[in-house]
Amino acid sequence: MTRKSEETAAGNMSEKIVLIDGHSILNRAFYGIPDLTNGEGLHTNAVYGFLNIMFKILDEEKAQYLAVAFDLKAPTFRHKMFEAYKGTRKPMPEELHQQVPVMKEMLTAMKVPLLMKEGYEADDLLGTVAKRAEAEGLDVSIVSGDRDLLQLATDKTKIRIPKTKRTGTEIEDYNAVEVKEKYLVTPKEFIDVKALMGDASDNIPGIPGVGEKTATKIIAEYGSIENAYGHLEEIKPNKARESLREHYDMAQLSKTLAAIDTDSPVEFSLEEARLGDLYTEEAFELCKRLEFKNLLARFNCDGPKNSVSGHFKKITDTAAADEIFESALNADILGFQLLIWQKQIQGLAVCYGEEDIYYLPVQGAMTAEYLTGRLEQAAGSAKMSGTINLKEELSFIRIPDRKRVVDEAIAAYLINPLKDTYTYDDLAKEYLQMIVPSRMELLAKGGYDPEREETAACAGYMAYVAFACAIPVQDRLKELDMFKLFTDIEMPLVYTLYDMEKAGIMVNAEELKAYGDKLTGRIGELEESIWAQAGEKFNINSPKQLGVILFEKLKLPGGKKTKSGFSTAADVLDKLADEYPIVSLILEYRQLTKLKSTYADGLAVYITENGRIHSSFNQTITATGRISSTEPNLQNIPVRMELGREIRKVFIPSPGFIFVDADYSQIELRVLAHISGDKTLIDAYRQAQDIHRITASQVFHIPFDEVTPLQRRNAKAVNFGIVYGISSFGLSQDLSITKKEAAEYINKYFETYPRIKQFLDETVENAKKEGYVTTLFGRRRPVPELSSSNFMQRSFGERVAMNAPIQGTAADIIKIAMIRVNERMKNEGLLSRLILQVHDELLVEAAAEEAEHVKEILREEMQGAADLAVRLEIDMHTGANWYEAK
Incomplete structure (x- = not known):
């Protein structure tokens, strides 16, 4: 390696080279940044994090040279020596593995040289280049998440170790002096410490019974493993002395493994590593493909x-x-x-x-x-x-x-x-x-x-x-x-x-205030009841205080301890509500306080001078194609509890108008029948009877008229659960039955409707091949989770693949209905107007004299929005407020 530098020759400030441990920083970025994927479903978080760390280092260092070292797949000297003792390292996660070639492609596009040599690890290459560069008079900064490289620290070679914290990436710097200050040993002695304590993640066995604290104490006193062995009888504690006596050969092997080879035969040209413009057109194109929007600003x-x-x-x-x-x-x-x-x-x-x-x-x-x-x-x-x-x-x-x-x-x-x-x-x-x-x-x-x-x-x-x-x-x-x-x-x-x-939609402000007062009264009653059962007053809204009351003071079962205290999440409390009245009261308290803040208090700020609320409907938010609403969100009005449903009473029509509400009946199940082509389910709908009772009759092999309410409820849970890819565990939770019983229900369901099972399986397999699923109208929903190596992510992807074609098709149908209903009322010059859509429901503010005609329009346009193998049905009601109409 040769270097020509007039400034250095003239005695000016030394030039500097930055050397990066490629796999180590990629690994640190992978685990330090949440998973990211681009539009192609490629995982990108490690590459993104690596570039951020690299740019931060370069901005700080103002270096003239840069190179990045990577391990090659070929077994290294250390791997071969270690095989007889402990095998090989834990395999790299697939999501990280696929990013390694992308990272190399990016660095090549930026014209950054890559250091690679078969049979040698990245730290050998870094140690060798650092030693050569320092001999040429350069200052060296080595960036790695691996403390092994601290053995390379000198007065001129600095080891920089990034640490990902809540406040961002912080970097610890070590020259020889800092290594001695923090670890009590010199960089060279650091090799012996690691040899004694071992490191399974780096294929270094160490010796039994000696940890970092003991290893550091021994080497700080004796300077090396060899010298410590020469003073064997003086070593304390006894356990460490006997371990070194019995496993001295292992300690020496470990030292060989821990030592970085600073004389490896790597080819390296300093001039090729001279930093030019990293922001090349090739790098720009790759950053664009990877969707690194924040990094693109650097170009x-x-x-x-x-x-x-x-x-x-x-x-x-x-x-x-x-x-x-x-x-x-x-x-x-x-x-x-x-x-x-x-x-x-x-x-x-x-x-x-x-x-x-x-x-x-x-x-x-x-x-x-x-x-x-x-x-x-x-x-x-x-x-x-x-x-x-x-x-x-x-x-x-x-x-x-x-x-x-x-x-x-x-x-x-x-x-x-x-x-x-x-x-x-x-x-x-x-x-x-x-x-x-x-x-x-x-x-x-x-x-x-x-x-x-x-x-x-x-x-x-x-x-x-x-x-x-x-x-x-x-x-x-x-x-x-x-x-x-x-x-x-x-x-x-x-x-x-x-x-x-x-x-917009009109709101009765006085009724809204009365509703808020009613909630306030009930919330106060609940507070007193909860405090009485707890035996003391506390902040019910504080998860930490609530956890102490429930799981420490009252000693309720099922407490899950987290770093911040006991979990009081809904799924934890739901399991206790039936047996412990205080938990039931707490859940009601939570629901009512949310109702008050979100609706009783929250809606009031959105009422305009004309007494109406004008919510924003969003078309580009959900991946399935469903519409959402904000400021305020009128699509999340509670329906499970009566006091929640009562909020609908505050929404009223203008004088001379009434509300007409039309809701698709079981639209997603009907879509499933059509898309799957299951003849049994299609025939069940064509019989125009209770679909859940029919399902129970067929699944449990009992006459239609003998189906019990419990059997119908179970069948209903399976019917709707199948649409969302429910598991036996999920169904068991919903029905409070064993996982085995739930699995039997699902198996019987698929025996009754075999084409549904085939359709769902085929949909998942196709999604794995194509990377997306489609609705009947061609809407695509990418499913990148299916390629994840994480089981939970893949399972989620499978549920998405099953549900998205059904839910997305239903969303498309309701959109078609909305367009047709709205346009028809406008074209016919009606005073009536479509004012709200909530999932499968349309709400029309109809002039009283037009109400019957509006019903006819809703029925024709909603039922005619799609031609399915089963008829689309709607439930329709009228009322003087939204509560009555629903």
Whole structure:
């Protein structure tokens, strides 16, 4: 190894090399960071963590050279020597194993040299290169999670050991002095300590009965194993003395194994390790594929091949704006984004060509009304328009031809429903291979200040991405056979959800307050009862105090001790509730306090001046395709306890209106019958009788009329449990029966409905091969958990694979019904309006004189939403509030 350095020759500060123990840091990152996967289902947490540690080290060290060492699969000298004693190391988890070649690919893309040599471990290579580098006058930093490398520490060679803590990654540094201070031995003596104490994880046997404390004491006093053996009779304790006497040969072997070879024949060129620009285009592409969004910010923000920011133009007068809108008329593609802040338009971003990217702030004569009016004209004439989060914009603009507008966030969600966000920067990375700054990076949590350059930049990126992604996202949907799902269900649903949000639902504020007072009274009663049974007052909301009361003072069985105290989770308390009244009271107390905070108190803040709550309906949250609601969440109204159901009484129709509520009857079971093609289950539904009683009759081989309520309840639990991939253990918990009895129920069920078992098995097998499952309408749900080496993760993946096609199909059907019901009432000019959707239920605020017609519309459109082998049925009710209608 040779080095040419004018600065060093001139006596200036030494240059520095960073050497990284590849497998060790990957391993540390793997266990220190929660599991991550990209859109392809590839595990990425170890690679992500490794890069973060590497960048942190490089930022601190300001080094001129970098290399990373890896073990090769070929057996090393140490492995061969150790085979006779203890075998080989614990195999690497598959999720980590698959990341090793990815890590090497990333480092190669960054032009970082890899140190590898058959027959030698990574620490041998690190020790050898460190020794050569130090001889050349370099300072050396070795990064490893393995304390073995402390033996390499000198005044010029520093060992850096990352420690993952709650506050982030912290790094402990050791030169020779620090090793002596902390471990009481020199780096060279550290070899002997390890040889005595052994390390099974590193294939070093050690000698029996000697731990780290004793080994350190012996070597600190005698300096080496050989010298200690020469003073054998002086060694204490007796157990250690006799162990060394009997196993001296093992101690010497262990020392050979523990010592790092600093003269291995590794080929290494210092100039090849000189740090250049790590942020190459190849590394950028790989980071993008791995979805390392936070790391991508380290690359040039515009990204390789991206110079669109040079075409951003800010327009501040209407004359120039008029010219732009005239040029935009009849565009092939129009990308647009309204800049909305605090429910007000702050500006408009438009793009209709690679170099035609404009930001038009609201100011002076360029009013919000002017901008939206011109935008509607341009969008009406364009062959296609692209935007992101169209539903929010519909409060300000009218779309003339809905079929020509693409919401690219919705498209991206269909393509990969497992992602958390579908923002313009996400889309740019995924479909344009561009890295652009996010809104948060540019504006933090602020609004669109027209005076800031960052606002113009944000607008420009929004407009360009909306323009450039319109075709790629649709092409990808076509490749995945989801284009029809997008155009016929998801895009029309945007307008339906907007109508529902705009309408909102009326709340009786006085009734809500009375409901809160009722809860407060009952909560107070429960507190007194709980304290009386406990024999003292305590904070019922404190899991720690509650655990002490239940499991220490009252000595209830089943206490599970954790680091923070006894677990008082619902699954623990549920098992005790029937036998111990105090536990039953505590569970009721928890339910009622949540009701009060979430609904009695929580709903009040959302009531607007018109007395209505306008919840937000989210289309891109759930992986199965179900709609969710937030601010507030009206889809999680409690139904299991009467006092919970009573919250529905506060939701009322406007004067002159009534509620009509329609709920699909057992839609997921009906979907299962159709998808599986099980003739017995299909026939059972076609008999139009009680499906759970029929199932009990067939499973237990008893006449239909002789089925007991308990048998029907058990059959119902199996019917619905099968849809969710329930296990014998889960069913035993639900029915309070043994696992064996539950297994028998499930086996009898599958004997009765054999095609269901076949369908579920085939679905799981196909998901393992393809990596995803689909609904009847083509919606894909990736199932990366099926490739996990973790049994619990795989089991979860199997349940997802079984359930997602059923639940997803049901979600698609309810969406179709919502669109049809909403459009039909609007097209027929009715005053009635769809205001709420909760899972399989639709709630319509119907004008009293239109109620019967609304029922007819609901029945026709909900039952006609899908053509299944079994008829879709609905339960329908009316009422003066939601409680009565349900």
